[in-house]
Amino acid sequence: MTLVVNSITADRPVNVRHPMSEADLGHLMRRTAQRDKAAFAALYDALEGPLHRFLRSRLNDPFEAADIAHEVFLELWSNASRFEGRSSVKTWVFGIAYRKAMDVYRRSGRVSYSDDLPDSEDDSPDSEACMIAVEQGEHVRACLERLKPDHRVAIELAFFDDLSYREISQIAEVPEGTVKTRVYHAKQLLMHCLAGRVGKAKDNL
Amino acid sequence: MVSAMGELNELLPFHVNGTLDGDERAAVERALGRDAALRADVAGLARLRDAMQAQGMGQSPGAFGKARVMRDIARMEAAALVTATPVTAAPRRSAAPFTSMLAAATIAGLFAFGIGWFSASEDAPFTLASGGTVAPVQGPVLTVAFRPDATEAQIAALLRDNRLGIVEGPTAIGLYRVEVQASANLAELAARLRAADSVIESVGLP
Numbered sequence: 158m159t160l161v162v163n164s165i166t167a168d169r170p171v172n173v174r175h176p177m178s179e180a181d182l183g184h185l186m187r188r189t190a191q192r193d194k195a196a197f198a199a200l201y202d203a204l205e206g207p208l209h210r211f212l213r214s215r216l217n218d219p220f221e222a223a224d225i226a227h228e229v230f231l232e233l234w235s236n237a238s239r240f241e242g243r244s245s246v247k248t249w250v251f252g253i254a255y256r257k258a259m260d261v262y263r264r265s266g267r268v269s270y271s272d273d274l275p276d277s278e279d280d281s282p283d284s285e286a287c288m289i290a291v292e293q294g295e296h297v298r299a300c301l302e303r304l305k306p307d308h309r310v311a312i313e314l315a316f317f318d319d320l321s322y323r324e325i326s327q328i329a330e331v332p333e334g335t336v337k338t339r340v341y342h343a344k345q346l347l348m349h350c351l352a353g354r355v356g357k358a359k360d361n362l
Numbered sequence: 363m364v365s366a367m368g369e370l371n372e373l374l375p376f377h378v379n380g381t382l383d384g385d386e387r388a389a390v391e392r393a394l395g396r397d398a399a400l401r402a403d404v405a406g407l408a409r410l411r412d413a414m415q416a417q418g419m420g421q422s423p424g425a426f427g428k429a430r431v432m433r434d435i436a437r438m439e440a441a442a443l444v445t446a447t448p449v450t451a452a453p454r455r456s457a458a459p460f461t462s463m464l465a466a467a468t469i470a471g472l473f474a475f476g477i478g479w480f481s482a483s484e485d486a487p488f489t490l491a492s493g494g495t496v497a498p499v500q501g502p503v504l505t506v507a508f509r510p511d512a513t514e515a516q517i518a519a520l521l522r523d524n525r526l527g528i529v530e531g532p533t534a535i536g537l538y539r540v541e542v543q544a545s546a547n548l549a550e551l552a553a554r555l556r557a558a559d560s561v562i563e564s565v566g567l568p
Contacts, residue, residue: 193500194432194527195543201428209422223423230431231438288409297413312375316411321381337372344375344407 177203182246190238197234204250205230207318211251214301214309215258225261229254244327248320251328255310287351300350304343311336312343370400378407433518440528502542503529504552505566512561520561524551537566 182203188196208229212222232253240249291297301309307329314320314328322340326333370393376382377390394400423430504526508517521527521540531538542551552565 191500194435194541197435198428198432201431205424205427206422209427210420213420219421223427226423227427227431227434230427231434234431234435235438288406291406291409291413294413294416297410298417301414301417313414315375315379316414317417319379319381321379322376324381337376340375341372344410347410348406 179245179247183242186237186240186246189234190240197237200233200246201230204247207247208250208254210317211310211313212254212258214313215255215306216261217302217306221261225254225257228257245324247318248324248327251314252330255328255330287348287355289355291351296351296354297347299354300347303350304346308339308343308346311339312347315340371403374400374404375407375411378404378411429522433522436518436521436527440531443528443530500541501544502546502548502568503539504542504548504555504568505537506540506555507537507563509559509561509563516561520555520558524554 182200185196185200185203189200205226209219209222209226212225213219216222216225229250233250240246244252301313304312310329311325314325315322320328322333322336325336325340329336370390373382373386373390377387377394382390394404525543525546526540529539529541542548548567552567555562555565
């Protein structure tokens with residue numbers, strides 16, 4: 158994983174843009190556990206963007222996502238000493254975020270809305286149309302927004318955050334096979350959606 | 363062992379993002395070597411991944427969100443310290459037979475506590491009433507007193523603007539210890555705080 162952050166350390170309080178490795182994140186977690194606020198601030202810089210995007214895709218509401226991200230960082234500060242390094246830092250933090258997002262769902266009685274797209278592996282979308290549509294950001298964005306949250310989170314964690322299916326399974330607390338199936342279905346649904354958007358554009362000409 | 367086509371198809375996204383390892387990666391690469399349709403799928407997935415990554419992070423609270431988190435952490439710490447019991451404090455005595463003696467001992471204890479807390483507890487961790495602990499302070503520490511009429515919002519803004527965090531207080535005589543960034547110029551910082559005389563009553567250097 159490559160994250161660009163402003164590095165702030167006790168002996169090197171300078172803003173330096175550099176990639177943040179898992180080892181760097183782990184080091185910041187250990188210092189955060191020792192109540193080092195500069196390390197916590199650096200962790201915030203490294204994780205806030207991906208975390209907010211993850212929550213936004215899960216909750217479909219940027220303001221609610223900001224509030225939950227806030228709660229996640231407070232929990233990270235309070236419980237950093239519980240991080241044992243059995244998963245990556247990002248997986249651990251996203252797991253907290255996922256559970257909080259699920260709590261929001263339960264409290265609000267929210268249910269996943271249904272896609273009106275075919276949910277079958279056997280359907281083969283027009284690959285040429287897909288490839289035309291995939292080059293246009295607004296089509297990709299619109300089709301991502303039409304996915305069910307479970308599908309959207311799975312494919313975004315796989316393709317945006319480049320996480321393995323094992324890591325996604327730890328975050329979402331579902332079996333690895335479920336993750337693989339969700340990502341596959343999400344890809345199929347996206348391809349159908351993209352092909353459909355190009356088809357509609359052609360029909361309107 | 364990966365063999366079924368369905369299982370291979372499900373692994374392709376993770377081949378594209380480079381997270382497969384061992385047998386699975388080898389199996390996918392073998393299948394790609396002999397199946398043009400799978401190679402086309404991989405190319406399509408790679409373009410989809412590129413398109414998703416090109417979407418960017420979108421807007422997030424950023425620095426405002428961080429300031430909000432740091433402010434709430436300072437509040438949590440201040441709230442915890444109000445209920446904290448210093449480890450170095452004398453053990454609780456059993457009930458004394460004479461109330462007047464108890465009152466005198468309490469007053470004397472409070473006086474000694476107020477004067478001696480900061481030096482006695484300089485490096486000792488605190489045990490919170492809730493059972494948790496607060497680690498010893500690492501950086502320089504100033505001793506400050508806030509004006510009695512300063513509002514919580516004014517105090518929070520002053521702490522935030524000067525990158526300070528309350529690590530202990532208030533003592534019996536109303537003093538707080540505030541942690542300072544390691545890189546801060548203490549004399550300049552103290553002068554700046556003293557100038558904020560609508561909020562700060564006194565500032566003591568370490």
